[in-house]
Amino acid sequence: MPVEPYRVSAYNTSKHSENKMHDDTVAKRYGFIGGLVPGVDVMAYMMHLPVAQWGRAFLERGLIEARFVKPVYDGELTDVTGEESNGTLAIEVRSQGGLCATGTASLPASAPSYSLSDFVEVAAVGERKPVDATSYALNKWLGAIPRSWPADAAKEYLADIRETETIYTREGLGHPGLLPRVMNKVLVDNAIMGPWIHVGTRMQLLSAARVGDELTARAKVIGNYDKKGHRFVELDALVVANGRTPLAHCHHIAIYQPRGQAAA
Numbered sequence: 001m002p003v004e005p006y007r008v009s010a011y012n013t014s015k016h017s018e019n020k021m022h023d024d025t026v027a028k029r030y031g032f033i034g035g036l037v038p039g040v041d042v043m044a045y046m047m048h049l050p051v052a053q054w055g056r057a058f059l060e061r062g063l064i065e066a067r068f069v070k071p072v073y074d075g076e077l078t079d080v081t082g083e084e085s086n087g088t089l090a091i092e093v094r095s096q097g098g099l100c101a102t103g104t105a106s107l108p109a110s111a112p113s114y115s116l117s118d119f120v121e122v123a124a125v126g127e128r129k130p131v132d133a134t135s136y137a138l139n140k141w142l143g144a145i146p147r148s149w150p151a152d153a154a155k156e157y158l159a160d161i162r163e164t165e166t167i168y169t170r171e172g173l174g175h176p177g178l179l180p181r182v183m184n185k186v187l188v189d190n191a192i193m194g195p196w197i198h199v200g201t202r203m204q205l206l207s208a209a210r211v212g213d214e215l216t217a218r219a220k221v222i223g224n225y226d227k228k229g230h231r232f233v234e235l236d237a238l239v240v241a242n243g244r245t246p247l248a249h250c251h252h253i254a255i256y257q258p259r260g261q262a263a264a
Contacts, residue, residue, distance in 0.1 A: 003082040003089065006048045008162045010037045010095065012074035018188065026195055027071075030258060037072040039198035040184060042101050044161045044177025046091050049082040050105035051165055051176075053089060059167075059176060059208040061111035066091075066103035067200040111206045114246050119218035119238040124189035131256055133224065135191035136233040142219045144185040149178060150212045174209030176248070179239045183252040186219045186235060193256055199232070202251040213241040217250075229259035 012035050014022035022035040043066040050058045072078050078095040082105075093101035120141040129135070136142070149157055154175075158168060161177055168175055180201045187193065209215070216239075223234030235252045 001084050003049055003053055003084055005082075006045070006052075006080040008045050008078045008080065010045075010072045010074060010076050010078045011041070011160055011162060012037045013041055013160045014038050015074075018193075030195065030260075032071055034073050036197070037074060038184075039066075039068045039101075039200075040177060040180040041161050042066070042068060042072050042078075042093060043103075043180055043201060044163070044175065045078060045080050046093060046101065046103050046105075047176055048163065048165060049080060049091055050089055050107070051167065053082075053084070054107045056167060056171070056173075056208060058105070058107055059173060059205060062105060062107055062176075062205045063203070064103060064105040064176075064205075065200070065202040066101055068101045068198065070098055070100045072100050108204075112204060112249070114206065114238055114249055116218075116238070116240065116244070116246065119220070121218050124186075125191075128190065128192045131191035131193045133231070136187070136221045136224050136256065138221055138224050140221045142186050142190050142217075142221065142235070144182060144189045144217050144219075146214045146216045147182065147185060148212055148214045149174060154211045168211075172211045174211055174213055176203070176205060176209070178209065178215065179203060179205075179248045179250065180252065182215045182217050182239050183219070183235060183237060183250050184254075186217050186237065186252075187233065187254060187256065191256075195258060197255040197258060199253040199255055201253070204249045206246045206248055207241070209241055209247050213245075213247075214243070215247070216240055216243075219252075223253075230255045231257040
């Protein structure tokens with residue numbers, strides 16, 4: 001059964017970030033037509049559908065997976081569509097006439113239980129060094145510098161991702177799109193990367209975040225490999241609020257050295 005579609009005028013929130021894959025000039029060198037809208041923001045667009053469908057329950061125990069197929073570009077009208085079947089919402093993102101992302105969302109009867117003690121808490125590295133294969137060594141535990149989005153920052157974030165759902169401001173909740181951003185921070189806070197690409201995320205929500213929560217992650221490297229000339233990293237992590245509340249269990253995949261760069 002189709003659900004109400006959602007249209008966004010995409011916005012590149014990272015034009016001036018350290019990741020120059022979001023910069024028009026650099027992205028064109030890799031064959032793109034301009035700077036990429038961050039995958040974490042495309043995933044935030046996708047989350048609008050299950051939150052509209054299931055409300056706060058989804059923020060407390062929802063499951064979502066997103067895979068990015070082609071880039072979404074700044075200023076382009078982007079359509080998020082969904083079809084529900086047997087409790088699973090199949091989601092597609094299209095822009096410029098092409099398929100850009102696919103995913104699924106569902107609402108488990110209850111959130112699984114995860115123990116903080118099963119995820120090793122470490123600090124981000126004291127001094128970042130240029131990324132290489134040892135930066136994300138297999139089975140290595142990684143942390144992130146804590147980050148919070150208090151009232152004004154949370155409001156600005158909602159504007160940046162063009163969110164129209166009112167539950168976040170009405171109930172003082174943090175948008176779940178912030179959680180994959182924390183996963184990106186794990187990568188960025190532990191190495192100096194060149195241009196890189198977020199490929200996909202699977203996220204089991206465990207509790208609704210609150211505006212102003214201090215967010216960090218306890219991440220284990222479960223994959224570090226070459227594929228078609230790209231170097232990939234996969235993380236298994238618990239995103240934690242205020243050092244004590246598990247918010248999400250995440251499987252996060254990125255190309256940390258794109259083809260060509262990896263050979264450098």
